Amino acid sequence: MSEEPDNVIHILCDEDHRHLLPSALMGFELHLLDPQKPIPADTMFLMVDVDLKNPDMLSRLRAFRKVSQRGSDLVIAIGKNDLQDELQATALGAKKPIVKPISEKSVATYIEQRRTAAGMTGKTATAAAEIGAKAIKDSFDEFKNDTAIDVDKISEAGRNIAASIADLGISEWLSTVRIYHQSTFQHILLVTGIACAFAQNTGMSKADIAKLTQAGLLHDVGKVSIPDAILDKPGKLTAEEFEIVKRHPVDGFNKLFAQGNIDASILHGVKHHHEYLDGSGYPDGLTADQIPDLTRILTICDIMGALLEERSYKPRFSVAKSIEILKEMGKEGKLERALVLALETVMKKPGSTRSNLTKLANPSS
Template identity: 75%
Template sequence: MLPSALMGFGVRLLDPQKPIPGSTMILLVDVDLRNPEMVARLREFRKVSQRGSDQIFAIGKNDLQDELQATALGARKTITKPITEKVLAKHIEERRVALGMTGQTAITAAQAGAQAIQDSFDETKDDTPVNIDKISEAGKNIAASIADLGISEWLSTVRVYHQSTFQHILLVTGIACAFAQNTGMSNSDIAKLTQAGLLHDIGKVWIPEEILDKPGKLTADEFAIVKRHPMDGYNKLSSQGNIDPLILHGVRHHHEYLNGSGYPDGLSAPEIPDLTRILTICDIMGALLEDRSYKPPFSIEKSISILMKMADDGKVERALVRALAHVMTQHWTPAEQPKNSGALKA
């Protein structure tokens, strides 16, 4: 799954049956190089491409014939298949440096957010108060980044640069923030929902890594340990006395379902406020979109369909899922048109 935007570049999956747009600055090619029609299209692109554009060919491992063909077609370099989000990010980053691009990306906000999460985990381990001002500042930076660059840029950046628990927390935070911004929530509620995203899994600091990162199904005992994290996080944060009650509710109850089948307290719809309901669906969406060593990310469409099934089962609110679907499937529309990159696959 490729993003629609990454680090200031628009990303498109190109139709191999159509001419390649001459405006493409980075062309990642994963096609049959023994197909005469495809070779002809690549040759035509060389005639119309902009000066300084790059062609990077994905070929099979140790495929000398494709290596020679790619070189003949103007490849700047070849890489081993497949083309992934991380591969795309690597070459876009190289391109940004070569072009002297200094425009804003989501990297700085994501790194600051990751540092704030790390600090909060360290403070929790050391039994010292979590610095809520630092969490608040990280939330403001994330909100500004998403408002400027869009949710697609945020998701792609986080999946490229962060792994495991931090990736999940940053994905959930970004999705929750984008939901709040795009559904007309107040600045105060945007801040609360973003901070709740950054803090919602702080209780995982006490879960062993071998359980958190286990590729297979958890045993009953392992799942019992995982299920403690909402209450553990709530107990830690509520003892500080300086965190908004709605944020605390989200931390404790983001695994509750409207039909009472969630945990830790088995709450039902009347007991679950909107902020927690929103955080819950964003938490599920973040988990589905995660890129882990043992699990590729689901598509947004597949993730939405899973959430809709959960709405059918009475677990989450259908209207909120529909609103989230609208937020997640919007086209990326930055103030300034990004440069183009494309992936040609067949």
């Protein structure tokens, strides 16, 4: 019997949750097991989200534990405050259980925990995300205080993000941001990472990579002017509230333009990242010939970031579903289809990290 590579996490879950999980995450392959078949004995990392009251499923899990290798890791998702599930998970030899359902975020959290236990915390995107979040917060504070936004700090944050994504890939970036950041900061960091990965993987110059990454970090700075009650509203916005939201690109542009030290292409992206090729966007209803490439790319990445977020009024879409939506917008003439297809290739590219999971299973080895 051939052994699995050491960068594989096996996941056993119900059909309803399978679509929430990618095939690769943070440099690791995720293999979804057939719930009707025995669990492979050479599985070193197993995450489970099934009905623990199902006798057949329990039999499969018990059979696996009898033949599983030394050092193998079992994580079981249980219902919140479900004592029976918790006792069953403990009896199966699982470590501290997680709450249902298994998701990309819970798998990423597990990987982070294993890395920390193995002393491998340096090989994550966490530090770059923290630097990015600090730069965003500072720019928001500077906007509120009517002081100049520190462009050097934005540039430094962009360089850190670019280095992290070049080393670890977009999958790790998205997962890290979703674990540690919420609301507007999460959105900006997701969009920035997607834009940076697009630039790096489509042969753009270093200068353009820097511009697109900085545009990502600055594109929503005008949201400082939006009241929190509107920005964080859980339901659909009223027409009046949406008009207030629609002011943020112009507010951000005006602030940055007044500084006199921001590249013109970044300023255009900040002001026009909600424009569509068919003229149906805002604030100026620009059409295709008026929208340069950097802004077109930022628009697509902004939509992608929003689709990949979980918000109180909508679920988080998978990468595949998000790409489908972008493709449909391309057919409608709103987005450049060639750029959407290029983004699809970028988003499906596996991470470059290949940390040794055997070491993660045995931190002392």
